[in-house]
Amino acid sequence: MLNSPECSFNLSLNDCTFKIKRDDLLPDFMGGNKVRKNSYILNSLPCLPDVIITNGGAESNHARVCALMAARLGIKCHLVLHGEEDKSDYLHGNKFFIESTNTEINYVNSHEIARTIEIAEKKYKSRDLDVFVIPGGGHSLDGARAYIAAVDELAEEPDYIIFPSGTGATHAGLLAGVKKKNWKTQVIGISIARQAERGVAAIDELYAPLCAELNIQHNVDDVIFLDEFTFGGYAKYNAELIKFIRELTSQTGVPFDPVYSGKALYGLTQLLEQSKIPAKSKVLFWHTGGLLNLQSARKVYDTNI
Amino acid sequence: MLNSPECSFNLSLNDCTFKIKRDDLLPDFMGGNKVRKNSYILNSLPCLPDVIITNGGAESNHARVCALMAARLGIKCHLVLHGEEDKSDYLHGNKFFIESTNTEINYVNSHEIARTIEIAEKKYKSRDLDVFVIPGGGHSLDGARAYIAAVDELAEEPDYIIFPSGTGATHAGLLAGVKKKNWKTQVIGISIARQAERGVAAIDELYAPLCAELNIQHNVDDVIFLDEFTFGGYAKYNAELIKFIRELTSQTGVPFDPVYSGKALYGLTQLLEQSKIPAKSKVLFWHTGGLLNLQSARKVYDTNI
Known part of the structure; x- marks a missing residue:
């Protein structure tokens, strides 16, 4: 049930042909790349835990998927x-869906995340419950393996794959x-937040071991971020x-949306425009979701536009 | 490109088996039944008009689809x-997407709709433009024919099809x-607004001529609304x-959502619960969209819950 549709995509730019891979339309849990990652992560466990603990931003797609997935699994x-x-x-937004479940939520400052997870973990373990901590954003080898599998769904080899690159598992x-x-496809991640140095390091932290596992020659220069x-x-x-997204x-x-897909498409x-992707290329835009981020975003008013 | 996924649906009720037809995941124009209807309506025209005019509520899914469809068609x-x-x-909501296009909008009172459409129609015709007026909600024979075609997508014959029934074309x-x-499938529309008398009349206004066209024996009692x-x-x-939707x-x-799919699923x-659908039935819930209605809806506070 994890296939997402691959559609034609009518951008009329630079005489290229465009396709779009719609992970935003994955049927479960309101879709997006976090559905693939967390499904893969949970399916890889030898047995289902009693509790999952994870972290994310207040409007986190990852948190929404984890909450709904846990609810359905009981x-x-x-x-x-x-x-x-x-x-x-x-x-609206991810909050509505997270709060539709019986999920327990702690709102904390960034520096308190690790300690709060630790305390929660201890609490459940003391009750003799099996606990599994999913890394924030599904940033793990299994999260990345979900996207190795996803490439197999593509109908043909594109010259370029362009997508929003965040914590790194999708990219790796x-x-x-x-x-x-x-x-020979060039895989180009458009950073939605991080500077290149940190972003590439996080991706390579997963990409390097995956190369070893798959017997692929590893070269960090292949990570285009x-x-x-x-x-x-x-x-x-x-x-x-926002004007660009509307257009x-x-x-x-x-x-x-202005958090993920909009930035990547802008990139x-x-x-x-800069002809860094040459004319006649076959370009695949991988839509990783984000509609709920759009729906909970507010207007901004710039004076310089 | 108009197929929508048919998924298993884990309701655990009355020992029935459930499937869900996800028209909310139709890839174009943010999905929903209005995508099917308006695609069919425009495809049935001998040639593309210069202008489409239509009407709907301020948060109308139909209006959103017409606006985006027209934009993509130029x-x-x-x-x-x-x-x-x-x-x-x-x-958020349909408004964001409608306003992303160059659509011209008149906000009017209900009693002014017909006259405002007439004035707009005259204006475009006086400029020698081809105008096509799409009935509100896509309520037309072609709108209904889109759903005759949609039934062909189903993998097998269900005992019941349940769905939100509004202006009538989907139902017909x-x-x-x-x-x-x-x-032998029983087609049960759950009214999202109208009382039975008016609702059945509107459905039959389309159903009766479709029966004649298809050589089906017409019986208004087959319209279950x-x-x-x-x-x-x-x-x-x-x-x-809202509590039900969350659960x-x-x-x-x-x-x-609280406008369409939520009411139908509640029904x-x-x-x-009332055993009006017997145990062991094969039930198909047809999801006709509405996520954007949810996203622009507000909390309500009832004292009696």
Whole structure:
């Protein structure tokens, strides 16, 4: 049930052909790349734990998926969330879905995450419950392996795969998946937050062992992680990005958000404009989700647009 | 590209087997039944008009689909919307997507809809433009024919098809589609707003001519339209319905909304509880969309829950 549709994508840019891989339409748990990762992570365990604990931002897609997945499996979920809790009375965003479950939530400051997870873990273990801690964002080898498998769903070898690159497992998996198939595809992650040095290190932390496991020649230079389109950091955006999202949604009929897919698509159009992706290329945009981030985002007012 | 996934659906009720047809995951224009209807309607025209005009509520899914469809086709869209314009500064709901296009919008009172459409039509015709007026909600024979075709996507004959029934084209099409296949399936529409008398009349206005066209024996008693689960009318809901939606989303991992899918699913669970759908039945819930309605809905506070 994990296949997502691969559709034609009517960008009219630089005489390239475009396709879009719609992981935002994965049927379970409101879709997105976190569905693939967390399904793979839980399926890889020898047996289902009684409790999963994980962490993320207050509007985290990863947290939403973990909460809903645990609810459907009938196990407990404990979330350690940082950042500002949304106090809106709209029934929107990831918050609505997280709070639809019986998930236990601690809102903490960033520096308290590790300790809070530790305390929760001890609490459940003292009750003789099996606990499994999923790394924030599903950043683990199994999270990345989900994307090695996902590459197998593609109908043909693209020249470029472009996608939003965050904590690194999606990126490491896509790159390893492409190498495993002996494709020449360039895998280009558009950073949605991190600067290149930290971003590449996090990706390579997973990519290097995956190469060893798959007998692929490892070269860190294959990790292409562009940090020019972050719009100032995680979940930051300006009126220019929102204008861009509106235009591209209108042109293509596909939703984009200002946290993930919108930034990556913006990066793609810039690469095309700068002819860093040559004419006649076969380009695949991998949509990793984010509609709920759009739905809980607010207008911004820039004076310089 | 119009197929939608048919998934297993883990309701554990009354020893029935459940499937869910996910029209909310139709890839184009944010999905839902209005995508099927309006695609069919436009594809049935001998040639593409220069302008489409249609009407709907301020948070209308139909209006969103028409606006995005017109944008992608490069034709003009003119919307006549009634009800209160959402003034929130969240980038949410159908409004965000409608306003992402160059659609012209008139906000009017209900009694001014027909006249406003007429004036707009005249304006475009005087400029020598081809105009096509799509009935509100896609309520037309072609809108219904889209759902005759949709029935062909089903993997097997269910005993029951349950879905949110609104203006009538989805209902007329599903019923005609089932009859055309000589299936014994009971097609049960859960009214999301209308009382039975008006609802059945609107459905039969399309169902009767479809029967004639398809050589099906017409019997208005085949139109099963249950008006006990409207929660007071269109887009009305209470805390009980929101609680129900949260529980069922948590149980199934599928999103439901308080305008369409949530009411229909509530109706289904009531029918099961009352044993009006017998044990061991094969039940298909047809999800016709509505996530954006959820995302722009507000909390309600009932004192009696």
